[in-house]
Amino acid sequence: MTLSVLGVVLALALFLLSTSPSLMPRPWWAQAIMSGALMVAGYLTGFVIDWLARLIADWMNLTVTYDPRVSSALRIGGLAALAVVFIALLVINYRSARRTAALVGMPAPSLARYVGSLVGAFAVTSALVFIYEAIYQVWRLVLMAAEPLRIPATVATWLAWALVAVIVLLGVEWGLIRQVVKAASRWASTRDRQTPHGVEAPAVAERSASPGSAVRWASTAREGKRYLGGAPMQPRIEALTRRAAREPVRVYSSLVAHGENLDASVEEAMSELRRTGAFSRSVILVVVPTGSGWVDEWNVQALEYLTGGDCASVAVQYSYLPSWMTFLSYREQAAEGGYRVIDAVAAEIARMDPAHRPRLFVTGESLGSYGAQAAFASPAELLDRVDGALWIGTPGFTELLKTLTCARHRGSPQIAPVVDNARHVRFATKPADLHTDLYGRELGRWEFPRIVYVQHASDPVVWWTPDLAWKIPDWIGERAGADVSPRLRWHRLVTCIQLLCDLPLAESAPAGHGHSYHAELVPAWRAILGLDPDEEADAAIAQAIAAHPV
Structure with missing residues (x-):
């Protein structure tokens, strides 16, 4: 599969946005999972755009020619500029994360943990790419199975993707989500019957x-x-x-x-x-x-x-x-x-x-x-x-x-x-x-x-809503919260996911901040x-x- 340059750029852009400040300082593992998932989403978005652009170009019979020397210079210059911007924004976001932690009275992330979250993000990305490759191989098997039926290639391709999508969705719903729900329900039911340590019946x-x-x-x-x-x-x-x-x-x-x-x-x-x-x-x-x-x-x-x-x-x-x-x-x-x-x-x-x-x-x-x-x-x-x-x-x-x-x-x-x-x-x-x-x-x-x-002002339970994915809320633009980072910015979809990841961490904030x-x-x-x-x-x-x- 040809690597999509636009996909790589969008993946890195979403990675940087995911490390920007939100309401809570996130542990390294939460940051890694969120950043990895957003990187994959960014790459797939760029890949699809590239694919559509090629289809349109073929349909319109468009070709683009360029001098190989110019192409090489642009690639080297682009990679150098991208590296400088990437490292600079990582440093800025690290300092912002430490300031966010100070504002809500929580421990600031160390440099080692911050680097660990970056490495973890690429590990998560690799795992998701592996899953995608497995799904792609299933699609190829379905497509090969359709050949003896003499189905037109275009129809067979879409039918194969539809069948794979159904298989994946059913597998996630019945195999993953339901098992997680059942396990959590069993744990909660058992725990609900326990007596907290040191608590006795009232007299x-x-x-x-x-x-x-x-x-x-x-x-x-x-x-x-x-x-x-x-x-x-x-x-x-x-x-x-x-x-x-x-x-x-x-x-x-x-x-x-x-x-x-x-x-x-x-x-x-x-x-x-x-x-x-x-x-x-x-x-x-x-x-x-x-x-x-x-x-x-x-x-x-x-x-x-x-x-x-x-x-x-x-x-x-x-x-x-x-x-x-x-x-x-x-x-x-x-x-x-x-x-x-x-x-x-x-x-x-x-x-x-x-x-x-x-x-x-x-x-x-x-x-x-x-x-x-x-x-x-x-x-x-x-x-x-x-x-x-x-x-x-x-x-x-x-x-x-x-x-x-x-x-x-x-x-x-x-x-x-x-x-x-x-x-x-x-x-x-x-x-x-x-x-x-x-x-x-x-x-x-x-x-x-x-x-x-x-x-x-720093409680994500109050400020997270589904429409945060596509609509900028007033509270971000007003910048009125005393314990909210002044560097907090709204980014379409990313901010919604950031605050969603902040939810389970909010109760660990000290009194007067977060959800405490x-x-x-x-x-x-x-x-x-x-x-x-x-x-x-x-x-x-x-x-x-x-x-x-x-």
Whole structure:
């Protein structure tokens, strides 16, 4: 097969673009896989363009002649220029990668690891080329098998490619993807039944799976055990606030315990809320967990400290699969889970005497935020049905988030938009954004109910969307993120793949960056509850949560 010069140029160009900065510093192996795949895509694109150009030239009977000496000079000069540009951009991208790491507080890639990622990229490219050659040989075998049938050459060629494509797609779908899904499901199912190290069954009656609860500890999901099995909160709250406190109610219903029947799980959660007297508390918080059923202690404990324990929180597991699998393939489960539990709790509160109703708050992080917001058709319905909400690291494809962001004031950046003069909804990349816009200007009067979106400028979960492949988002052009590299540029398709690769790395970022939301949740809940700002108290609560994260 003749080497395509255009294909080589495009392969190297995509390689360089793949090493340009994004939101997270990538480990060498992730960089190698992404760069290798993009190099192959670039080469194939150039190869196809070359092939089409030759077909057109033959059809038009065009020929190009040139002096061999000129051709040789152009090749040598082109290769030299290409080498200089290639090395220079590699050095620039390496320095940019180190700066990106510094901005989000993560270890900078060493020169050895960076070089390792480059070598790994070419190894990945070689492996993919080998696979292509294997597919090409299969195509030739199919074409040879068609010769005795006297099929016209052109028709036989296209039929052979179509048959090979079907074989490859079926092999990937049935042989690779399904096996990966099955293996991940088996692993997740087994892990879901385990008990986290150091976690014991609760002894206080205010929690599910305690001695008086109908929920059995043995059948409670792993993340449910983590949420329910920590030490009682009342002594901690009293020690910090120096005031009498109540033991917060915590309810959790596991999906597997009911044969993956979501309706049964919701009904069990409602029975537990009634048993624990949750509807007599001043606040009820509906938590829609992440894909694996995880509930963030920073989120729940912040509310428990600020209310003196006079609150109840409830979470219903809708999936036990890894979050990345639920994120990419089973988003409807998160939406269904959020709708069912929020609707059930809201209906129960609506039947109560208005003078004795608790305030209803909803929250979710990552896929949980997506699922919880799916319960509301519009921002107006959200404001009408709840007394407040905290959305943490909301995925960019969430409809409610997209609606609000599109309605932002002119000049208001996408990473922290101002909507309707911030009358009800506020976006915060840091606690100060709760009271001023990103440029330090005081926001207007904040009315109830209050909705807060906490989203870091460096969180790829918030900023990755499928249309990033062909459409430049405002947040890149605005360059408003303090922890985002100023050298970040949008490149068609490449940036989308870069942020997709950043997703699994985002949770490893330190607090305040990426997809790690910790201390900033305390002032967010304080504002939603309508309490006066108190930075010293918030710092003390954050310190207490950090000391007891479970």
